[in-house]
Amino acid sequence: MSDMLSIEQREQAWVFTLNRPEKMNALAPELVLALTEGIQAAHQQKIPLMIFKGNGKNFCAGFDFSDLDTASEGDLLQRIIQIEIMLDLLATSPSMTIALCHGRNFGAGVDIIAACKHRIAAAGTSFRFPGIKFGLILGTRRFQNIVGTQNALEILSSTRTFDAQEAQKIAFMQEIREPEQWPSLIEQAEQNNAILSDVTRRNLYKVLYCSAESDQNLAALVRSASAPGLKDRIRAYLKPN
Template identity: 50%
Template sequence: MILIDRQSTHWAITLNRPDKLNALSAALVEELIQAFDAAEAAHTPLVSLQGEGRCFSAGFDMSGVETQSEGDLVLRFIRIETLLNKIASSPCFTVALAHGRNFGAGVDLVAACKLRVAAPGSTFRMPGLKFGLVLGSARFARIVGTPEARRILETAATFDVERASANGFIERIAGPEEHFMVIEEALARVGALSAESRALLYGVLDTEQANTDLAVLVRSAAVPGIHKRIEAYLASSKKA
């Protein structure tokens, strides 16, 4: 479900479920966790993350949700949070190359990366709170600031790449034809410091709150009735 181009200078990971808009199934999440573990073990200095097809990622894969137990759903959300924290805390310099219409956990994947790039016309929406789920909200607020995060998350508003650039969520607007240049510039940025100095910098600037974020996610996902809340959200989305 992912493609990994292991180059000598960096690894390029591509989400490869274009028919499902790269939605995050349980299997895809586990493949990504393994890929980032492998990149760290290989001391890869830079890892880029992009999506095949019409968008970077449509977020949590709702396929078959009705057949899964509430416990299974909670575990799936926990594993996504585990993946997000792994990326955010990675010693690798991580680059998200987003495009298209991105939702929920797909937006959270972008937020977890150190350099966030999006193509012209990209949009983002984080509707998790519509069904009572707190996933990635705190990390998003740490990037864009609490007032802006509140404005966006309270209404699950879609925001475009221009707003994302203005509030700092996206650092650079660049289409696929510019990705080579983005990676080259990112490699130069990485090479400006030794691996040891870069690790020290990442450590002192680390704002991650892994245990707190996970605890909040579990509390929100474990409230009984997650099936009904998701069903109600999907029904309202179809009407809209």
């Protein structure tokens, strides 16, 4: 397991902590792989509850652009696909999944939050989907399913930042709770999760979180990311105004 991710393995819950605070927990390939393998391991052991949070000043800054100059467009496309595979694994999980988020969060980092069934933010948390500026359609349908088409269209097309209060208003967040309250929230989540049997929970999630859209999401992502000039579009987005 990578040093970029720590997993606290409790009896009824695994707590995943993104641990790359010097890079705002940006999704380097090693971190994406560690998340993918950690989620798969939790599924294999039938862990009923997975919780995701970030170390440092935020949950996750999204895609890591630090090697943009040396990576090929094929490399970037492969990395983006791996992120979508990880997101789909999380979104279709038979476990209860909870995101505990804080600070400024962007792109694929917000997509991780959207892939969780229950989402809690600290006051002052903010969210932004900038990827559409360089033509990337990643996690769009999952966000739409939570907040509705009109809210998703307005937020995604404007690429604007929205805060925790607005997120709660449009149901992207269920609660606003400060980090010092999170340990008790985790304990309460473990108790609540025990109300249903594992079989009942899995059947319920299979109905509520249909995996039929998985291939459509991946296809939309590949079409958007594989259009010629991906690196140039990213550079234009990153260029200071």
